Amino acid sequence: MVIVKRTIFLYGLALAILVIIMRMIEYRFLVRDLTLEFYIGLVAMFFTGLGVWVGLRFTRKKVVIINPEFRFNEKEQTERGISKRELEVLELMAKGMANQEIADQLFVSLNTVKTHSSNLFSKLEVNRRTQAVQKAKKLNLIP
Amino acid sequence: MVIVKRTIFLYGLALAILVIIMRMIEYRFLVRDLTLEFYIGLVAMFFTGLGVWVGLRFTRKKVVIINPEFRFNEKEQTERGISKRELEVLELMAKGMANQEIADQLFVSLNTVKTHSSNLFSKLEVNRRTQAVQKAKKLNLIP
């Protein structure tokens, strides 16, 4: 998981930078009394945001809700060679999301989403997202 | 959103407690040199965790139910002022047809179809055909 390593690295880097900034601010404002709370508040806010991002970034397993009688057709998926990622894209596509929105949701680039959807279309033998959603529903790949 | 308020409250509380703890530690260890980095590291870790938790907490799904048998919702149609022609376009749209195909099917021009779909989108409060189809199904305007 190089991406994990990279994230940890970035995390450490952010921490280091923050410490430096704090140090710089410290020498100028330590005389005042609000410093500690102020620092902590800043750090807390920043890392809360970071935490949210990290949390979402590595939590792609989501609980999607379904209509009562839906049985996922694993056979179709394997026979057509549809990957999990492609399925994820398909699901978001079925929600009416644009490629860019899907990209944001999955934390990947627009181009990646395009690649996935393109492969998906050929595997589903369609050439439009609306048709893909339709066919996927018919094949019980999505609820 | 009472749950959001509570979370904000807890957030503030955590912040306050942290400040207090920091203060307490401060008076005992400020003499040493590791303090600032140490503090920041602690705060950062804590709030990163909190951020992850918050991020996950509010990213869980909502339930959508799909309807087995179809009863056309006339009320929605009239309330939203959707015309018959717009409905026709909507139905063909739901079949995954492109605007040009719809135009050919209805013996009108491409521009006309675009106009209809545009009006349809605003009446359905969406801005993409996929979303329109979705919403129309939810509103029982199409099966």
Place this chain on the structure above:
DNA sequence: CATCAAATCACCCGAAAGAATGAGTGGGAT
């Protein structure tokens, strides 16, 4: 170790979709 599939991202380009605006026509209602 070599190989393969999955996932990621990039670049190009043409086609389709959508937003905004304006406008002409015909059928009902008043």
Place this chain on the structure above:
DNA sequence: ATCCCACTCATTCTTTCGGGTGATTTGATG
């Protein structure tokens, strides 16, 4: 007769899609 409205179509412009191609990285598999 006049007014309203659905329907029709056009033009312009911007954004999004989708096809095609190629590249890198990583995990798994043999």
